Ligand SMILES: NC(=O)C1=CN([C@@H]2O[C@H](COP(=O)(O)OP(=O)(O)OC[C@H]3O[C@@H](n4cnc5c(N)ncnc54)[C@H](O)[C@@H]3O)[C@@H](O)[C@H]2O)[C@@H](O)CC1
Ligand SMILES: Nc1ncnc2c1ncn2[C@@H]1O[C@H](COP(=O)(O)OP(=O)(O)O)[C@@H](O)[C@H]1O
């Protein structure tokens with residue numbers, strides 16, 4: 001606990017110092033600056049623990065409020081508060097439990113902090129203190145919590161969430177919120193948000209990542225996550241039970257750079273069945289993703305109105321049929337049956353993926369990306385080498401088609417649960433798109449948050465399907481030998497896509513075409529690093 005509290009205090013002091021030197025201002029948050037460039041409070045900004053030292057009275061004059069719960073999480077918070085008080089901070093602790101960690105409380109009192117006992121605690125006073133503070137430490141509950149926060153914690157946090165929203169509307173500053181181990185009230189193991197949670201700008205988590213810090217929607221409330229070394233075994237990358245966020249080295253290991261013996265067919269041919277006269281752009285964008293992500297060749301199949309446009313933008317594309325090592329099916333093909341030719345091509349390709357038609361006819365079983373309209377055309381159980389790429393609305397449609405009464409909001413509230421349900425129901429690998437993209441196959445669940453919110457732009461998903469198609473084609477033999485590799489490749493595609501969006505956006509708006517154009521630079525960087 002001592003190591004945890006010291007690490008926590010060090011991080012708070014480093015944050016205070018950084019914010020002071022950035023603006024000369026106190027470390028309070030102006031809303032525009034408190035959010036990450038993606039508009040979420042720092043999703044995916046996973047950073048290693050910092051090791052600055054608490055020197056002298058580094059926190060002189062900083063107003064710190066501690067929200068202290070009954071367990072060890074409150075204990076960590078009390079000890080950290082004592083360090084901060086010793087460093088000169090004006091610390092006020094609100095005890096939301098009748099009994100709190102005794103030695104922690106003694107340390108805090110010895111350091112001269114103000115302590116408000118549970119019996120004296122009034123919600124308006126908490127709100128008032130928090131609103132005037134520079135830093136708040138949320139130490140109500142940590143990994144010991146179950147379910148939504150109970151009273152009085154729940155009421156206090158609900159009032160603070162409302163006060164934060166009002167401050168945002170009014171343009172008033174709000175304190176820098178540091179969650180101790182986890183934002184209190186998140187579903188630590190499943191990333192759910194069962195009740196009110198105070199959004200953190202920073203989470204200092206102890207020893208290892210907790211699933212809820214990586215999984216949406218709770219991940220959106222964690223801010224920048226820092227793992228403090230408290231003497232437990234350090235994990236390689238943010239891996240927690242059954243959940244993994246790919247690191248750069250793991251992404252580059254998935255990519256396949258060509259060697260001297262390669263030619264265009266060995267590098268992988270991607271067959272793209274995307275775009276209709278109604279939505280030709282989706283065909284162009286899915287193709288762009290595949291071309292830019294290094295396909296040896298792309299075969300784009302569709303009506304002339306689509307393939308002509310594809311050729312205008314990508315003259316290297318072949319518009320005749322033939323063998324492929326992966327399929328990209330469905331972008332820009334509506335599920336209303338309005339383009340019989342494209343529907344027929346999708347059904348034919350799906351027959352190849354599922355193996356229901358003879359290899360003599362189909363050219364053999366190959367991996368596939370099944371997006372948009374093609375997701376409404378599934379007639380057979382899919383193999384793991386098929387990747388469904390829905391957003392939340394499409395996954396809701398898919399699951400309703402399978403007999404589950406579920407809407408988009410339900411999927412957004414429990415994305416991992418529903419992605420897993422879809423994986424079980426269809427047999428396919430499922431890549432659920434969103435600010436945090438979740439990939440579920442037969443093994444671990446990948447959760448990637450590599451993109452700015454600027455990526456939420458029309459056609460971005462089409463580009464992702466093409467990128468994934470190219471990566472699957474490049475590793476088609478490996479994927480067929482080990483289908484569990486599919487989800488890792490899908491997660492790597494999400495990373496490439498997100499990084500390309502970051503590069504193309506540079507902090508401002510971007511387009512799906514620009515995201516595709518940025519992919520080669522991102523791949524080069526990853527392969528070099
Ligand atoms: N190896 C470890 O386990 C370490 C644990 N540490 C700290 O210990 C914490 C876990 O401590 P505890 O197991 O004491 O648990 P917590 O402090 O997370 O919470 C347990 C207390 O909260 C109450 N509670 C549970 N669910 C609640 C809800 N929904 N609403 C309101 N109150 C609720 C319980 O009645 C119990 O009194 C970690 O989060 C971390 O801060 C650190 O000191 C580092 C090492
Ligand atoms: N808030 C967000 N932050 C980061 N990325 C996002 C956000 N919202 C959506 N995305 C990403 O943008 C892409 C949108 O794809 P999709 O919804 O299929 O759009 P379209 O069908 O127009 O191509 C997905 O890769 C998704 O993960």
Ligand SMILES: [K+]
Nearest residue numbers: 138141180182
């Ligand atoms: K907490």
